[in-house]
Every structure is written in C-alpha cells, then in structure tokens.
C-alpha cells in the first residue's frame with residue numbers, strides 16, 4: 001500500500017531521515033515511535049508530500065506521491081494544528097471537509113453521533129472559532145477532520161498528546177474499531193508506548209532517521225519497547 005524506497009532527507013547537511021526500504025501493507029495498523037527529533041514527523045510529511053525528499057520516493061498504491069495526487073482521495077491525515085482552518089467554527093471546518101469529499105449532511109450527522117463521547121460537550125454548538133479552543137480540543141477537531149472522508153489510509157502524528165485520559169481511551173477504541181471495520185491502513189506516531197502497543201499490529205522504532213526496530217505486535221512488544229528505551233528496566237522474557 002505504502003512503499004518507502006531509499007528515502008533520504010537532510011537539513012543543513014544533517015541527515016534527519018534515511019530509510020532504505022519500508023513497506024506498509026494495506027490494512028496494517030502501523031505504529032511509529034522514537035525519541036524527540038528521531039524523524040517521525042519528517043517521515044509523515046514526506047509520505048504526505050508536504051516536504052521534498054533529497055533522494056528516493058514514497059509510493060502509495062504503487063504511484064509516487066509527489067508525481068500524482070490520486071492518494072489524496074483516499075488518505076486522511078492530521079499532523080498538527082497547521083491542518084486546521086482556525087478562523088472557522090468546528091462545524092464549518094467539518095462541512096468544508098465533508099463537501100470536498102462528497103460526504104452528505106446526513107452522513108456527517110451520523111459521524112457526529114459516533115463521536116459524541118469523544119467530543120464530550122466541548123466541540124459542537126459552542127459558537128467558537130477553532131483558534132479559541134484548547135490544544136486538546138483542537139486535536140479532537142483535527143482527528144475528526146481526518147476521519148470524515150472515511151479514508152483507506154489514516155495518518156496521525158501524536159494523536160494522544162494533549163488529550164485527557166478519558167479521551168485517550170476513547171480514541172484507542174475509535175481507532176481500533178475503524179481499523180477493523182474499514183480495513184484501514186493506519187499510521188500513528190506516539191511517545192506513549194502503552195497506547196501505541198494497543199493500536200498497532202506492527203511498531204517501528206526510528207532513531208536518528210533510521211529504522212532500528214521493526215516489531216510485529218505480540219505479548220512481548222511493550223516489554224521489548226520499554227527495554228529499548230530504558231535498558232535499565234529491561235527484563236528477560238521467558239519464551
């Protein structure tokens with residue numbers, strides 16, 4: 001579904017991404033972890049053709065994302081608040097995205113209903129511009145915006161950050177249900193190893209722009225990740 005081929009990006013002669021080969025098959029829930037500055041957002045920005053690679057390419061359904069924009073029709077994403085239109089109210093923003101993607105008013109109403117627990121009483125009918133919402137609520141608006149089009153591919157950068165604990169739990173349920181129901185290909189980054197382990201079938205660790213671990217989820221995944229990020233706590237896992 002998404003193929004990364006010999007992809008490299010540097011800033012000021014410093015390599016920030018260097019991935020020879022990475023394939024994310026259709027329907028996989030793919031978690032991306034790594035310390036600050038490891039290159040997670042850079043990878044997502046390259047997949048979404050928001051920045052230009054120095055070398056290599058990203059293919060979505062075998063077509064280079066920087067050569068053809070077909071992928072935009074089936075890809076939903078939210079990386080940061082730059083994706084929002086902050087002088088709109090949430091409903092105006094959602095309608096804008098719905099209109100672009102041919103989602104009807106009725107369908108949008110159904111999605112509002114599906115997301116009512118996640119939104120709480122904080123997002124809809126507030127008569128407030130997106131810029132005036134808290135960081136966590138802006139994140140909820142962005143995540144919902146990415147999902148409205150019912151994409152085949154969903155890319156979210158640190159979706160759990162800034163959310164309160166109840167919303168984090170609800171988001172995990174939403175993502176797992178979407179993944180299962182729609183055979184969604186899901187790319188999610190997070191600093192929270194527990195969360196990422198709960199929503200991913202596969203977890204890749206980036207370090208200094210390189211893939212240093214590529215794990216298929218199992219009962220040992222969390223322990224392996226904790227061992228990697230904090231070797232002092234590493235415990236031998238009996239097989």
Ligand SMILES: Nc1ncnc2c1ncn2[C@@H]1O[C@H](COP(=O)(O)OP(=O)(O)OP(=O)(O)O)[C@@H](O)[C@H]1O
Nearest residue numbers: 011012016034035036037038039040041042043191
């Ligand atoms: N526009 C830019 N100009 C210069 N350096 C950049 C630019 N964008 C990213 N970088 C650098 O690239 C490296 C990777 O950044 P990136 O944001 O991809 O990391 P990250 O893994 O998402 O980090 P974090 O977990 O802190 O969000 C960092 O060293 C960052 O400073």
